[in-house]
Amino acid sequence: MTNSIGEIENSPVIFIIGSNTTETHPVIANSMKRAAKRGSRLIIADPRKIDLTRWATRHYQHKVGSDIALLNSVMYEIIKNEWHDREFIKKYTEGFDELEKTVSEYPPERVFEICGIPADDIRELAMILGMAERVALYYTLGITEHITGTDNVKTCANLQMLLGNIGKEYTGVNPLRGQNNVQGACDMGVLPDVFTDYQKVSNPVVRENFARAWSVESLPDMEGTKIPAMFDGMLHGDIRALYLVGENVIMSEPNQSHTIKALEQLDLLIVQDIFFNETAKYAHVILPAACFAETEGTFTNTERRIQRVRKAVEPPGQAKEDWWIISELAKRMGYAMGYTLTEQIWEEIRKLTPSMSGITYERIEREGIQWPCPDLNHAGTCYLYCDNVFPCGKAKFQPAQWKPAAEVPDSEYPFVLTTGRRLWHYHTGTQTRRSAGFDDVFPEELIEVNGKDAGKLDIKNGDHIWVVSRRGRVRVKTWVTSRVSPGLCFMTFHFHEACANVLTNNAFDPVAGTAEYKVCAVRLEKEE
Amino acid sequence: MKNISLNIDGKNIKTVERKTVLNVARENGIYIPTLCYHPRTKQAGKCRICVVEVKGLPGLRVSCSLEAKDGMEVLTNTGRIIETRKMIVELYLSSGRHNCISCEGSGTCELQDAAYHLGIEKSSFPNMTKDIPIDTSSPMIIRDMNKCIQCYRCIAGCNDIAVNEVLDMGFRSSRMTVVCDTNKPMGKSSCVICGECVQLCPTGALTERKSATKGRDWETGKIKTTCPYCGVGCQMYLHVRDNEIIKVTGAEDTAPNYGSLCIKGRFGYDFVHSHERLRSPLLRKNGEFAEVSWEDALDFTAKKLLEIKKNHGPESIVGIGCARTTNENNYVMMKFMRAVIGTNNVDHCART
Numbered sequence: 001m002t003n004s005i006g007e008i009e010n011s012p013v014i015f016i017i018g019s020n021t022t023e024t025h026p027v028i029a030n031s032m033k034r035a036a037k038r039g040s041r042l043i044i045a046d047p048r049k050i051d052l053t054r055w056a057t058r059h060y061q062h063k064v065g066s067d068i069a070l071l072n073s074v075m076y077e078i079i080k081n082e083w084h085d086r087e088f089i090k091k092y093t094e095g096f097d098e099l100e101k102t103v104s105e106y107p108p109e110r111v112f113e114i115c116g117i118p119a120d121d122i123r124e125l126a127m128i129l130g131m132a133e134r135v136a137l138y139y140t141l142g143i144t145e146h147i148t149g150t151d152n153v154k155t156c157a158n159l160q161m162l163l164g165n166i167g168k169e170y171t172g173v174n175p176l177r178g179q180n181n182v183q184g185a186c187d188m189g190v191l192p193d194v195f196t197d198y199q200k201v202s203n204p205v206v207r208e209n210f211a212r213a214w215s216v217e218s219l220p221d222m223e224g225t226k227i228p229a230m231f232d233g234m235l236h237g238d239i240r241a242l243y244l245v246g247e248n249v250i251m252s253e254p255n256q257s258h259t260i261k262a263l264e265q266l267d268l269l270i271v272q273d274i275f276f277n278e279t280a281k282y283a284h285v286i287l288p289a290a291c292f293a294e295t296e297g298t299f300t301n302t303e304r305r306i307q308r309v310r311k312a313v314e315p316p317g318q319a320k321e322d323w324w325i326i327s328e329l330a331k332r333m334g335y336a337m338g339y340t341l342t343e344q345i346w347e348e349i350r351k352l353t354p355s356m357s358g359i360t361y362e363r364i365e366r367e368g369i370q371w372p373c374p375d376l377n378h379a380g381t382c383y384l385y386c387d388n389v390f391p392c393g394k395a396k397f398q399p400a401q402w403k404p405a406a407e408v409p410d411s412e413y414p415f416v417l418t419t420g421r422r423l424w425h426y427h428t429g430t431q432t433r434r435s436a437g438f439d440d441v442f443p444e445e446l447i448e449v450n451g452k453d454a455g456k457l458d459i460k461n462g463d464h465i466w467v468v469s470r471r472g473r474v475r476v477k478t479w480v481t482s483r484v485s486p487g488l489c490f491m492t493f494h495f496h497e498a499c500a501n502v503l504t505n506n507a508f509d510p511v512a513g514t515a516e517y518k519v520c521a522v523r524l525e526k527e528e
Numbered sequence: 529m530k531n532i533s534l535n536i537d538g539k540n541i542k543t544v545e546r547k548t549v550l551n552v553a554r555e556n557g558i559y560i561p562t563l564c565y566h567p568r569t570k571q572a573g574k575c576r577i578c579v580v581e582v583k584g585l586p587g588l589r590v591s592c593s594l595e596a597k598d599g600m601e602v603l604t605n606t607g608r609i610i611e612t613r614k615m616i617v618e619l620y621l622s623s624g625r626h627n628c629i630s631c632e633g634s635g636t637c638e639l640q641d642a643a644y645h646l647g648i649e650k651s652s653f654p655n656m657t658k659d660i661p662i663d664t665s666s667p668m669i670i671r672d673m674n675k676c677i678q679c680y681r682c683i684a685g686c687n688d689i690a691v692n693e694v695l696d697m698g699f700r701s702s703r704m705t706v707v708c709d710t711n712k713p714m715g716k717s718s719c720v721i722c723g724e725c726v727q728l729c730p731t732g733a734l735t736e737r738k739s740a741t742k743g744r745d746w747e748t749g750k751i752k753t754t755c756p757y758c759g760v761g762c763q764m765y766l767h768v769r770d771n772e773i774i775k776v777t778g779a780e781d782t783a784p785n786y787g788s789l790c791i792k793g794r795f796g797y798d799f800v801h802s803h804e805r806l807r808s809p810l811l812r813k814n815g816e817f818a819e820v821s822w823e824d825a826l827d828f829t830a831k832k833l834l835e836i837k838k839n840h841g842p843e844s845i846v847g848i849g850c851a852r853t854t855n856e857n858n859y860v861m862m863k864f865m866r867a868v869i870g871t872n873n874v875d876h877c878a879r880t
Contacts, residue, residue: 005760005784026722026790027760033691055691177759181858182851182878188858190849190876196859201872214867220842224872230846239846239873241836245861246850247877268832275804285829286817288806289853292756293766293773293797297854299754301761303784309854312751312766313773313800317807318822322850322857326864328822332830335868337860345856367782368754368761423720426757426792434799436738437667441721441791 001303003136003172003383004370009035011170013132017045017067017156018142022052023423025140025176025302032138043128045070046142047418048448048490049483060125061485064418065146065519066115069402071155073111074126075103075162083130085164092388093161095397102399114402116485134170135163141178141420145517149509151400158397166395167385177302179427180292184300187356187371188349192224196353213352216335226513227253228506234262241268245322246289250278251428251493254504254515255471272325275430278496287325290315295322296342298364300371304381306359307368405519406507409487413469413521415453417489417503420518425494433494445498446479448490449524454480457524466525467491472502475527489522532598537605549602550578550591560604561613561642563620563730564679565592568689568780568787572680577616577642580604588612610646617642622653625674626731632670633732635745639677640731660705665715668737668795669726673705675733682706682725682734690724690788723794727777727787738795739767742774752779755793756852760784762793773797833869842870849876 008014008031021029029052036042036055044053045060045067053059062070078084079100089096108119117125129135137160143152157173165171177183189195199206207219225233231253233239242263253259263269263282271283274291294315300306315321323345327337339345343361350357358373359380369380388395409416424442425432432438447467449459459465461480466473467489476491476498484490491500505520529544536553543552548571553560563575571592579588583601588609591602603609620626620639628634663671678697683706686695694717698707708717726734748767755762763779776797780787809825810817820828836844847865849858858876865874 022720025758025760026720027762027785027788027793030690030788034688037688037691179759179851179877180754180756180761181853181855182759182876184855185849185851185853185858185876186878188849188855188862190858190862190874191878192872192875195862195866201866210866214863216867219866220870220872222843222872224874225846227848227875227877230848230873230875233846238844240840240844241833241846243833243845243847243865245848245857246852247848249848252877267836268829270829274806275802276806283810284812284832285825286806286810287825287829288808291800291805292852292854293753293800295854295857297856299761300855301754301784302759303761305761305784306855307754307761307763308752310751310753312749312753312768313771316801316805318809319805319807320822322853323860325826326857326860328826329830329833330864330868332826333834333868337863339860342854342856345859349855349859367763423791426796431756431799432792432796434802434804435796436798437795438791440667 001172001174001176002166002385003169003174004303005031007136007170007383008032009038011035011040011134011136013041013043013128013135014138015043015045015129015135016052016138019138019140019176020046020048020050020052020142020420021138021140021176022050024178024421026423028176041128041132043125045125047485047488058125058128060117060121062115062117064416064488065405066402067143067152068148068155068400069106069111069114070117070122071159072103072106072402073108073122074129075099075159076106077108077123077126078130078162079103081126081130083126084162088164088388089162092390092395093397094394095399099158099162099397099399102401129159129163134168135160135165136171136174137165138174138176140176142518144175144512144514146519147406147507147509147516148400148403149514150511154398155400158399161395161397167383167388169383172383175302180301181299183302183304184298184306187300187353192226196349197355210352213348228508228513228515231259231262234265237265240266241270242266243270243272244279245272246274248273248277248279248428248430250282251496251499251501253506254501254517255506256499256502257472258506272322274319275434277428277430288317288319289325290319290321294319298346301368304370305368306356306364306371308361308364406516407470407505407519407521409521413523415487415489415522415524417467417469417491417500417520417522418518419491419493419500419504422492422494425492427493429494429496445476445491445495447476448479448481448484450484450486450488451480451482452486453524454478457526459524459526464527466527467503467522468525469503469505469520469522471505474498474502489524532596534596534598534600534602536602543596545596545598547596548592549580549589549594549596549600552596553591553602553604558604559645560591561638561645562592563638563642563677564681566681566728566730569681569684569728572684574678574680575616577613579609579612581606581609613642614646614648617646617648618651618653620677621648621651622655624676625657631675631732632735632740633675633729637732638730663713664737665713666719666721666737667715668721668791669714669723670735670737670740671714672733672735675731676706677731677733678704678706679730681728681730685724685728690722692718692720692722694719695725721791721795722789723791724788736775736795738798739775742772743769748774755789757792757796762789764789764793766797773800837869843873845869845871846873849874851877
């Protein structure tokens with residue numbers, strides 16, 4: 001997030017696109033609901049009638065995968081009505097002309113055909129956003145999990161730059177990160193192209209710095225492989241070993257049969273986890289890990305706040321902390337890491353990570369600090385780009401063209417399936433399904449189907465049906481509901497008994513490598 | 529804000545305006561019992577146990593709703609105040625089934641605390657218990673309305689903090705009670721089980737089902753940590769007894785959640801102690817997994833990695849890190865892949 005959770009409650013206009021916030025980030029949703037009760041405008045663009053719409057001023061139910069068209073059209077109207085922040089654009093940005101040219105191709109009447117929102121509603125949305133003093137934009141995976149995910153994010157940024165909604169309180173481009181430490185894992189450089197702090201592996205100075213700190217002669221300069229290409233590499237035989245730490249890929253990766261085929265090719269699959277999950281079956285060796293309550297360390301939340309994690313109980317049996325296991329492997333491969341405490345690791349991170357240099361365990365004993373925090377006297381940063389200072393100089397508009405999803409419905413597979421999470425479970429269910437009471441609240445997967453579609457197919461609420469895509473089929477119970485519009489269905493990947501990722505498409509965004517979990521084509525078959 | 533000074537129980541206190549007498553007293557270590565007041569739900573003015581005397585003002589004043597003014601002279605423990613508080617607590621005790629013996633609220637119960645401070649062993653009023661059936665319909669929360677003192681804190685939490693708008697006061701007069709939706713059992717209502725109400729309840733009327741009989745509050749250690757579920761990063765306390773997490777509560781004094789949690793953060797902790805946890809390294813031998821020592825597992829893995837690296841090059845090895853584990857663990861993982869294996873083939877589920 002460019003801005004902070006604490007600002008939400010006082011934001012005059014909150015624009016949420018592609019985030020089912022009450023179910024995926026419930027405590028942030030509380031702030032949004034409180035804001036709405038106090039009079040803020042809560043504006044939602046989402047293909048589903050998510051629970052948060054109960055508190056919304058307006059809900060624009062656009063078609064899945066039409067975000068760029070919708071936002072470009074909103075920008076078309078904003079520019080046409082001169083609601084854009086000319087001063088901000090002139091002083092702090094570049095590329096406005098290209099943006100204007102691109103969005104000029106998106107008049108609301110045309111965009112209605114793409115996104116299904118009437119032209120007047122698009123104009124209304126543009127007016128609400130364009131005339132507001134400040135707008136804070138929030139998104140989640142509804143924006144990113146598309147083959148155009150990168151362009152979707154850029155388009156959100158374009159909109160906020162156009163309105164000068166950046167570098168100030170109650171504004172910003174605010175992705176709500178889905179997992180407790182997905183922000184931290186990125187910050188730590190668990191990515192194929194960067195070290196910590198997004199320092200590029202292609203930069204020789206950076207490599208030399210890390211090589212010196214780690215006492216190695218040199219470090220590889222070639223950008224590594226992203227997850228989708230890893231699985232393709234296994235199928236082609238280029239990749240022979242996978243070290244998998246805490247990820248249940250069989251359930252969480254799209255197109256399950258493709259994932260299974262890839263894992264079966266490996267000479268060595270190391271699974272380091274807390275449970276014998278669905279993926280562990282394919283392992284050659286399984287290493288038992290300690291969980292969050294059994295380890296010291298830090299997590300970084302969605303607002304860049306580095307917070308302490310503390311050991312409360314002993315790990316079961318012989319389970320060990322991840323860093324211990326990895327260090328022991330390193331030792332046996334001829335490299336001594338020499339850690340005995342997590343604080344030593346943090347101190348090393350701090351030295352190599354300029355934006356976190358000022359954060360110590362002692363300083364975050366009571367409350368976390370938000371990076372950037374470059375020195376010990378720095379209080380941390382609530383919102384980025386204060387005074388409109390951008391790391392790249394001027395902020396650059398990066399206009400994007402809408403294009404359809406990789407797989408669109410046809411006569412054989414006439415429905416769009418979109419996927420996500422529910423409040424009652426988490427991801428592949430490894431934790432919530434092993435905690436008492438959760439399966440009582442929500443015991444099995446439900447596919448959301450609109451009443452009109454159910455009527456046509458003669459499916460009743462609670463019937464079990466087969467959902468079939470080009471990649472697989474699952475048997476699942478039906479929830480006939482107006483949460484989805486006709487033609488759209490929704491499932492999750494919480495239940496191995498009926499996992500949406502058997503069906504999902506593994507086409508991915510060419511830049512980010514994010515798969516298109518949010519769109520695939522399916523057909524619904526009545527059970528005979 | 530303007531500086532003011534006032535006198536409480538003979539103590540001269542300097543503070544700033546727009547504070548309640550209760551808050552000023554508490555900030556200065558003066559105990560005034562409260563039942564309906566909570567820093568997060570603010571003043572309610574319901575229970576009236578926080579009464580004080582103010583020179584120049586008639587009768588007793590409710591300190592949670594009384595603004596501290598310059599020059600005020602406040603007394604918090606005169607005979608009249610103590611008698612009034614005693615009567616209020618005794619009326620509460622007689623209005624329900626406040627039996628502490630096996631109450632889960634014992635130790636954190638504010639009614640118990642008030643009775644203790646006032647030296648009340650039992651109420652001098654006849655007991656008016658209505659024997660309301662205990663609502664056990666929710667998988668996570670037990671509602672015992674016999675212990676409810678109608679402080680409205682749960683209602684404020686549900687409507688003003690979590691904004692789930694499930695709880696409200698229903699019926700009238702002596703039949704008045706807290707209801708879920710239109711007086712449905714909690715488990716059949718629109719409750720999303722965030723447990724905000726449980727955390728705010730001053731008595732044992734709302735308690736955590738899974739924590740029942742697992743340990744008294746004073747027997748548990750409380751370890752502050754960060755929630756392991758979504759990216760909000762809620763701060764919470766793990767209540768631990770005998771190496772077991774028996775309860776989770778939100779940390780009320782810290783960003784970003786200031787005490788709020790959701791169903792997963794508050795109730796999704798017992799996976800930690802699941803019998804299905806991996807307890808030993810396992811090695812696949814002839815298609816079956818066998819328990820092995822760490823030595824054997826690590827030796828096998830390191831040898832195999834070295835062999836693959838030698839035969840196929842470091843680029844034939846990939847690592848997937850974990851968005852669930854700590855920064856420290858992730859850092860060590862990426863260091864391992866880059867410095868030990870010698871490849872940048874390291875990624876995690878941020879993109880999936």
